[in-house]
Amino acid sequence: MPRINLPPLTRGLLLVVVSLSALNAILRTNKWRVQLDAAPSPIAATNYLSSPEWAIPYLVLIPTKSIRYPWTFLTGALVENNLVSMAVSASVVYFGGRYLERAWGSKEFGKFVLFVTMIPNVVAFFLYAFWHGVTAHTPDFPTPLNGMVALEAGFLVSLKQLVPEHTVSIFKGVIRMRIKHFPAVFVLANMLSGPLLGTDTALWLSLFGFTTSWVYLRFFRISEITSTATGGEGSVMKGDPSDTFSFVAFFPDVLHPVLSPICDVIWATLVQMRLCTPFSDEAIEAGNENAASRSEAGLPSIMNGRGGGGGGRRAEAERRRALALKALDQRLNAAAANRGTSPAASVTAASSNSKAEEPSTAAAGASDSTEPTVKDEQT
CATH class of the missing domain: 1.20.1540.10 (Rhomboid-like)
Known part of the structure; x- marks a missing residue:
């Protein structure tokens, strides 16, 4: 059994x-x-x-x-x-x-x-x-x-x-x-x-x-997000300001022109009464990127009965790897500029180090699809 x-x-x-x-x-x-x-x-x-x-x-x-x-x-x-x-x-x-x-x-x-x-x-x-x-x-x-x-x-x-x-x-x-x-x-x-x-x-x-x-x-709800709006680093966000989770998004698209003005008036009234706090533009951007990353990952195999969750997890790991490398390059450029050394040399050294680590990361990913995500977050 x-x-x-x-x-x-x-x-x-x-x-x-x-x-x-x-x-x-x-x-x-x-x-x-x-x-x-x-x-x-x-x-x-x-x-x-x-x-x-x-x-x-x-x-x-x-x-x-x-x-x-x-x-x-x-x-x-x-x-x-x-x-x-x-x-x-x-x-x-x-x-x-x-x-x-x-x-x-x-x-x-x-x-x-x-x-x-x-x-x-x-x-x-x-x-x-x-x-x-x-x-x-x-x-x-x-x-x-x-x-x-x-x-x-x-x-x-x-x-x-x-x-x-x-x-x-x-x-x-x-x-x-x-x-x-x-x-x-x-x-x-x-x-x-x-x-x-x-x-x-x-x-x-x-x-x-x-x-x-x-x-x-x-x-x-307090949730952890990782997006380019946060520099590739994990951060926490209160609520979900993404456009795909607005109240009007629960209804068919044909009803949006009718419902959107009503929802906007109700939202403006709640904000004036200080019952709700409006989201900043940065929070909305980060929420939209976080929603996009969730959609790319998809449902795991426990929900759809197939083993299709691994591809989504690998894509998410690749996305996080790219964000982490981009953030690392930016920090190395800033550190090199402060020391007065060549930024290109520092970036080249960082790239060579990341390439040297790729064989071991790929081998580990073949045995366990979730391990690259852990290593990327440590990087």
Whole structure:
């Protein structure tokens, strides 16, 4: 049996989702059976999955009731009510989680999961609590909030940031779609399912999950970048100011002329209210170059089922090598000018040293495609 290779946090998250969903199913079934034995009814026998009467208030988030159980703001997002939704959520965690955790690291991935699960639940909790409070008749069993819809929307927004132009084929190529279109399609599907299927909670959770993940990644997440704008050296940047991750970029190109003025007005208002800080031109340039380098690398083999990730990693290593050599030449020129020696001689010496190191670097790259990147960063 092949060994399942998952990063630690993704593995733990997957186990928690399966365990809490199984526990929720057991407790719901027991509660349903007790009620059915006390008052046999064909209605009680048919609404086991749909009725909020069987919700467990200390596992899922129930407006006006679960305020006594504050941990449900987190656990509610990790509980599914049926096998289909649990299978979808487990697949999203398995494929999306292991890629994002390897791309960001466990610490950043953990912070992202906490933001995108708790903030949408808090906002939805107060929205439904307010709605139940202003209506003339407060239901005996308020609508429970549970499921990974918000986190699924957040994962799609993250993949749109990292590899927007990657194409995913479904059903042997019958359906082909670029990842940058996934978030909008996902939110639209949940908007339509609300009035048609009665899943209004999925509508709000998908909207809040989409918004929370985009705001966090766009303005707050600290990431490391390497670009010509930073002289070929690694630096940190708050947010993602690239043009490909703007809010209007989530919509089809035909809608950009209509949406761009609206987004610009909203952005200018937020800046005047000092709720947002505008990005500098240097930050936008560095963000665009960083986005271009991510697109060149592409998705690794764990996502597309092929071994095509090695070519992208080698191209990224070559790009970093060229940037490092360029920065080294500039520093040698500056040092030679300060000493009054010939810059050309210093550059020639640096080039000869780099050529002498190329055979060993190429040999190491043949055995491990990730090793040249480490050596280049040390250079």
